[in-house]
Amino acid sequence: MIDQRRLPAVLDVVTLRSWMEVVDAIRNMTVRGAPAIGAAAAFGLALSANESKAHSSKVLIADLESAAVILKATRPTAINLAWAVDRVLMALGNEITGNPSLKLDDLRLIVLNEAQRIAEEDVTTNKRMGEHGAKLIHDGDTILHHCNTGALAVVDWGTALGVIRTAHEQGKRVHVLVDETRPRLQGSRLTAWELGQYGIPYEIITDNSAGYFLRSGQVQEVLFGADRIAANGDVANKIGTYMLALAANDNNVPVYSVAPVSSIDFSIAEGNLIPIEERDPEEVLGIQFHGELVSPKGAKARNPAFDVTPNRLITAIITEKGIVKPPYKVNLKGIG
Numbered sequence: 001m002i003d004q005r006r007l008p009a010v011l012d013v014v015t016l017r018s019w020m021e022v023v024d025a026i027r028n029m030t031v032r033g034a035p036a037i038g039a040a041a042a043f044g045l046a047l048s049a050n051e052s053k054a055h056s057s058k059v060l061i062a063d064l065e066s067a068a069v070i071l072k073a074t075r076p077t078a079i080n081l082a083w084a085v086d087r088v089l090m091a092l093g094n095e096i097t098g099n100p101s102l103k104l105d106d107l108r109l110i111v112l113n114e115a116q117r118i119a120e121e122d123v124t125t126n127k128r129m130g131e132h133g134a135k136l137i138h139d140g141d142t143i144l145h146h147c148n149t150g151a152l153a154v155v156d157w158g159t160a161l162g163v164i165r166t167a168h169e170q171g172k173r174v175h176v177l178v179d180e181t182r183p184r185l186q187g188s189r190l191t192a193w194e195l196g197q198y199g200i201p202y203e204i205i206t207d208n209s210a211g212y213f214l215r216s217g218q219v220q221e222v223l224f225g226a227d228r229i230a231a232n233g234d235v236a237n238k239i240g241t242y243m244l245a246l247a248a249n250d251n252n253v254p255v256y257s258v259a260p261v262s263s264i265d266f267s268i269a270e271g272n273l274i275p276i277e278e279r280d281p282e283e284v285l286g287i288q289f290h291g292e293l294v295s296p297k298g299a300k301a302r303n304p305a306f307d308v309t310p311n312r313l314i315t316a317i318i319t320e321k322g323i324v325k326p327p328y329k330v331n332l333k334g335i336g
Contacts, residue, residue, distance in 0.1 A: 001013065004029060008193040014030065017047070019051060019071070026040060033149070033154055034080040035126075035153065036155065037074075038078070039084060042088050042115035043112075045089075046108070046112040055104075061093075076275045076277050077236055080227075126156065130158070131166060132163075132318055133167075133323070134172070136254070136318075136323070137174060137221065140173050142177060143219070143223055144219045145176050146237070148190035151194060158194075160224050160225045162258070177202070178204045179205050179207045180207050182207055211247040221253065222245065224238070227263070229264045230273065231268060231270075232329050234270050235309045239304055242309045256317075257318070272308065281301035311326065
């Protein structure tokens with residue numbers, strides 16, 4: 001996989017050879033993006049199955065379940081991670097139930113094949129989201145995009161950035177305002193890099209200038225992804241999404257969240273119940289300006305990685321099954 005920590009300066013492809021290396025890669029954000037870490041975790045289980053010294057299916061399953069607990073704990077907000085891990089375990093359980101005499105190598109192959117299916121389906125899913133979402137983009141539009149939701153955040157193509165990419169490939173002239181997305185700068189580091197690869201015009205803006213561009217009428221749509229969507233349509237996404245949606249709504253600019261159905265967590269009624277990951281304060285305190293730390297020595301910081309945008313601020317949720325509009329409690333059930 002591409003080491004996303006080194007972009008845009010260095011395009012470095014790393015190889016992970018053990019399931020604990022996958023755990024570390026997800027934790028340290030070598031790989032990031034809800035669908036991408038879901039697929040990575042699924043392949044992590046395949047590595048775990050290969051590494052297991054089990055001599056029976058019961059022990060192999062126990063080893064996989066232990067690995068699953070650790071993998072799911074790496075990034076608690078993104079539901080795709082738990083969804084992918086649980087799907088692999090369920091596929092294995094179903095195969096064992098249907099054929100209890102399967103050999104251990106057969107079971108390992110089942111795990112690997114299910115991980116591969118998750119990866120391949122993600123590409124198809126993203127392209128479908130792109131086709132649905134591109135209908136909302138008009139020729140000449142300027143789109144304000146938050147965080148990174150392109151091919152780097154998924155297996156291939158992208159979610160919100162995939163919509164922009166599809167519109168561009170359809171011949172629509174689009175321009176993207178890329179907010180930096182502090183503190184890890186996924187916008188200015190990753191989204192800008194991807195847009196450059198696709199030949200899509202863009203400009204980087206500071207996070208706190210989004211309101212200016214929205215109020216001055218320079219933005220036609222706001223697009224972002226989702227790490228988890230509650231059953232009522234509340235969206236947990238990269239920190240800063242809530243403020244962006246507030247400013248967009250105040251200026252009558254439509255707000256679109258683009259995410260696969262697997263990002264919808266029907267077990268959670270509303271966004272306030274979604275666990276929010278809080279990351280190392282050093283991500284905030286370690287920022288430098290002209291080679292010097294911007295924070296005073298001994299300063300403390302808070303670093304929530306996500307916030308929740310209430311459904312009232314979301315114009316529509318774009319999924320691979322179509323565009324979902326309010327009331328979300330009713331209409332999300334229809335595609336689940």
